[in-house]
Amino acid sequence: MHTIKNIPVTEIKPGNNDRKSFDQTALTELAQSISEHGLAQPITVRRIWECSSCGRIDPDFPERCDDCKNDTFSAYFEIVAGERRFRAISEILKWDTIPAIVRDLSD
Numbered sequence: 001m002h003t004i005k006n007i008p009v010t011e012i013k014p015g016n017n018d019r020k021s022f023d024q025t026a027l028t029e030l031a032q033s034i035s036e037h038g039l040a041q042p043i044t045v046r047r048i049w050e051c052s053s054c055g056r057i058d059p060d061f062p063e064r065c066d067d068c069k070n071d072t073f074s075a076y077f078e079i080v081a082g083e084r085r086f087r088a089i090s091e092i093l094k095w096d097t098i099p100a101i102v103r104d105l106s107d
Contacts, residue, residue, distance in 0.1 A: 004042055006097040007077055009090040012045060015078045022087055030084060031092035039089070042099035043082030049073045059106050080105060 049058045053070035064071050079086055080103065089095045 003102050004099060005102060007045065007100045007102075008097050009086070009095065011075075012043075012077045012079060012086060012090075012098070012100070013048075014083050014086070015080055017079070017083050022084060027084065027088050028092060031088035034085070034088055035093060039085065039099060041082070041085070042101050043086050044080040044101045044103055045077035046080055046103050046105040047075060048078045049075055077102070 046059060049061050050056070050073060051058075051065040051068065051070050052072040052074055054065060054068040056065050056067045058065075058073075062073070065073075077100065082100075086098060089098050
């Protein structure tokens, strides 16, 4: 099951994407298209929990970190699909939020 919600771009981080570089001209063209026609497909994200002590990442909310036994975590969303759309919206269009499909996914 999944939900679609508007998520602040400050709460979203790129995932482990094969693509390491993004053509700026293509991103600008994508941003222009989104500006003119709207976002046809929301990005897909998953909730991630990060240990505030050692930085260990866990897709499921842990009671305690397996590595350092800390019990304080911060949450963010990791991009599963749509990093180009995210970059066009957050970096070029400067939207505060982005529509996203939130999925429960493991690694």
